[in-house]
Amino acid sequence: MMRVRPTILLLSLSLSLTACSLDEWTNQTNDPSEEEPSSEEQQVEEEENKTNEEENESSEEESEEQHEDANPNAYANELDEVVDEDGLTIIEQPDLIEVVVNKSRKLPEGYEPEELVKPDVRFPFEEDLPKKYMQPEAAAALEELFAAANEEGMRLYATSGYRSYETQEQIYESNVAEKGQEEADKFSARPGTSEHQTGLAMDVTTAEMEFKLQQSFIDTKEGKWLADHAHEYGFVVRYLEGTSDITGYEYEPWHLRYVGKDLSTDIHESGGTLEEFFGFHPE
Numbered sequence: 001m002m003r004v005r006p007t008i009l010l011l012s013l014s015l016s017l018t019a020c021s022l023d024e025w026t027n028q029t030n031d032p033s034e035e036e037p038s039s040e041e042q043q044v045e046e047e048e049n050k051t052n053e054e055e056n057e058s059s060e061e062e063s064e065e066q067h068e069d070a071n072p073n074a075y076a077n078e079l080d081e082v083v084d085e086d087g088l089t090i091i092e093q094p095d096l097i098e099v100v101v102n103k104s105r106k107l108p109e110g111y112e113p114e115e116l117v118k119p120d121v122r123f124p125f126e127e128d129l130p131k132k133y134m135q136p137e138a139a140a141a142l143e144e145l146f147a148a149a150n151e152e153g154m155r156l157y158a159t160s161g162y163r164s165y166e167t168q169e170q171i172y173e174s175n176v177a178e179k180g181q182e183e184a185d186k187f188s189a190r191p192g193t194s195e196h197q198t199g200l201a202m203d204v205t206t207a208e209m210e211f212k213l214q215q216s217f218i219d220t221k222e223g224k225w226l227a228d229h230a231h232e233y234g235f236v237v238r239y240l241e242g243t244s245d246i247t248g249y250e251y252e253p254w255h256l257r258y259v260g261k262d263l264s265t266d267i268h269e270s271g272g273t274l275e276e277f278f279g280f281h282p283e
């Protein structure tokens with residue numbers, strides 16, 4: 001078993017509004033690639049299955065259970081979670097593959113995944129940093145995804161996975177010291193509220209993107225491929241376009257979240273967010 005020791009690296013305090021705000025400090029390798037811009041226009045079609053499902057349901061016999069809860073994976077109502085003094089819900093089962101972490105749902109203080117390993121994938125930097133690590137099951141799935149992308153002639157790079165509670169705390173507190181809490185809360189995640197702390201997330205990019213994490217990633221063939229195929233490997237693109245009122249984050253076509261192959265296709269086809277899928281956003 002290998003554990004990543006929380007390493008305090010405050011090389012830069014990013015003011016980015018993204019969930020991945022530590023990522024600008026990736027060391028960059030020499031430009032190894034020659035990606036050509038894709039001319040194909042592929043569309044992310046996430047909603048097409050909805051109407052079919054609805055039609056089928058009405059013709060089926062209704063059991064009470066189905067009527068009450070159309071999605072058996074929505075577990076929000078079963079939890080008995082505690083709210084802390086800041087009004088944030090403390091996540092009760094942080095090791096669940098279905099864990100939903102966001103700005104109002106925080107991991108318990110000091111939470112670390114039980115085990116973290118380094119996936120054997122391409123990174124744009126050599127150092128053995130904590131952000132290379134993921135939970136073992138997620139790491140294996142990421143290797144599969146990268147292998148499939150390679151087969152398609154694409155060169156993805158992983159840039160940021162695990163981030164410790166302590167690292168996030170340092171970032172947040174430095175921002176509060178510099179800008180005041182109210183201002184800091186607008187762009188900086190409080191410790192415990194970053195999905196990267198679960199070890200289930202990885203940000204990916206390409207040399208064409210100069211290893212940056214920007215929304216224009218979706219205009220590249222790799223970004224489109226991930227939007228269409230990440231779910232086949234157990235991942236979902238976590239922060240979808242137009243869902244910032246639900247997730248708290250802008251569109252992030254680069255941020256992959258492992259949810260397991262049992263759920264990833266259902267979530268992908270739902271066309272919605274994890275919050276909605278698991279019942280944390282009842283509207």
Ligand SMILES: [Zn+2]
Binds near residue numbers: 201202203255256
């Ligand atoms: Zn991210």
